[in-house]
Amino acid sequence: MDFDTLDRIRSNDHRYLSRVISQIENNAEIPDTFFQQLHDHANQALRLGVTGPPGAGKSTLTDQLIQQIISDGKSVGVVAVDPTSPFTGGSLLGDRVRMNHYIWDDNVFIRSMASHGDLGGLARKAQDVGDILATSGKDVVIFETVGVGQGELDVAKAVDLTIVVLVPESGDEVQLMKAGLIEIADIFVVNKSDRQGADRLAQSLKSILHSTTKKDHLEPPIYNTSADRNEGISELYKGLTNLTEVMIEKGLMSQKYSDRHRNRVLNLIQDRLLGKFWSQERLDQLEASVHNLSMTNESPYKVVKRLLDSANE
Numbered sequence: 001m002d003f004d005t006l007d008r009i010r011s012n013d014h015r016y017l018s019r020v021i022s023q024i025e026n027n028a029e030i031p032d033t034f035f036q037q038l039h040d041h042a043n044q045a046l047r048l049g050v051t052g053p054p055g056a057g058k059s060t061l062t063d064q065l066i067q068q069i070i071s072d073g074k075s076v077g078v079v080a081v082d083p084t085s086p087f088t089g090g091s092l093l094g095d096r097v098r099m100n101h102y103i104w105d106d107n108v109f110i111r112s113m114a115s116h117g118d119l120g121g122l123a124r125k126a127q128d129v130g131d132i133l134a135t136s137g138k139d140v141v142i143f144e145t146v147g148v149g150q151g152e153l154d155v156a157k158a159v160d161l162t163i164v165v166l167v168p169e170s171g172d173e174v175q176l177m178k179a180g181l182i183e184i185a186d187i188f189v190v191n192k193s194d195r196q197g198a199d200r201l202a203q204s205l206k207s208i209l210h211s212t213t214k215k216d217h218l219e220p221p222i223y224n225t226s227a228d229r230n231e232g233i234s235e236l237y238k239g240l241t242n243l244t245e246v247m248i249e250k251g252l253m254s255q256k257y258s259d260r261h262r263n264r265v266l267n268l269i270q271d272r273l274l275g276k277f278w279s280q281e282r283l284d285q286l287e288a289s290v291h292n293l294s295m296t297n298e299s300p301y302k303v304v305k306r307l308l309d310s311a312n313e
């Protein structure tokens with residue numbers, strides 16, 4: 001595969017975009033120069049994360065947001081991360097339906113991306129894919145992830161703005177705090193507001209946010225929606241647009257951008273150093289010591305010392 005040219009990405013060739021994303025998905029070796037070239041073109045898009053518990057209606061909501069975005073004369077790229085996880089059995093089909101719906105539309109690009117259980121790499125992949133879609137000229141890039149673990153929450157670090165989707169069944173405040181969903185949200189959506197308990201959830205969220213939002217931070221707004229009947233969606237879209245403007249004005253977007261930049265460098269260094277360190281030989285040494293452990297009872301610290309010493313030789 002030829003990574004030397006930006007032209008096919010910049011010309012918004014969806015088949016090519018999909019091929020490059022597959023390479024990233026499959027951990028193919030891609031030269032750094034490829035990503036370096038993207039950098040100058042990748043800063044125009046608004047990157048949105050849509051996250052929340054399994055089955056909360058993230059895909060349905062994203063679908064409605066796509067409609068809003070294209071009616072607003074803008075283009076959008078959507079990546080649904082890890083639809084093969086055991087939690088998300090239903091979404092792959094849903095994603096296929098959506099894909100077919102927009103297959104001839106140059107303004108809408110949708111695809112799924114499996115994490116292959118490699119959650120550590122997810123934030124990096126989301127950044128890289130975001131760069132590709134931004135370079136293709138998409139005005140908005142959406143990442144749909146299931147918010148059930150650290151890897152998924154890391155995706156929040158790859159975006160400008162995170163929408164956390166909850167439903168009346170999502171549980172009480174304590175559970176939400178524990179799940180780490182409160183602190184990553186810039187906007188809350190209480191979806192399935194056609195169901196009982198939606199107002200109560202919105203109220204209790206509001207009171208936690210009121211007491212937990214730090215000074216100099218914006219208190220995340222809450223929107224009630226019923227995504228499957230397109231209720232509350234245009235209000236959400238308007239709110240999203242307003243919030244984006246406010247965040248730009250207050251310098252919060254550039255703050256997020258610098259945080260992303262820093263995180264990205266930290267993550268890349270970590271990945272590379274670890275990748276270099278764990279040669280087959282060291283992995284074999286580790287395995288050997290694991291098998292020895294029960295016999296010689298060698299301390300893990302001793303194993304570490306030996307492995308690190310061998311790194312310095």
Ligand SMILES: Nc1nc2c(ncn2[C@@H]2O[C@H](COP(=O)(O)OP(=O)(O)OP(=O)(O)O)[C@@H](O)[C@H]2O)c(=O)[nH]1
Pocket residue numbers: 053054055056057058059060061087088089090091094146191192193194195225226227228229
């Ligand atoms: N009653 C009700 N059902 C909804 C609403 N929005 C979505 N649903 C339904 O909820 C189910 C799950 O919707 P999805 O959009 O697939 O949810 P998801 O969060 O993307 O699910 P995963 O990706 O599998 O975690 C589907 O059957 C939807 O039709 C809503 O506002 N009200």
Ligand SMILES: [Mg+2]
Pocket residue numbers: 058059060080088091144
């Ligand atoms: Mg989904």
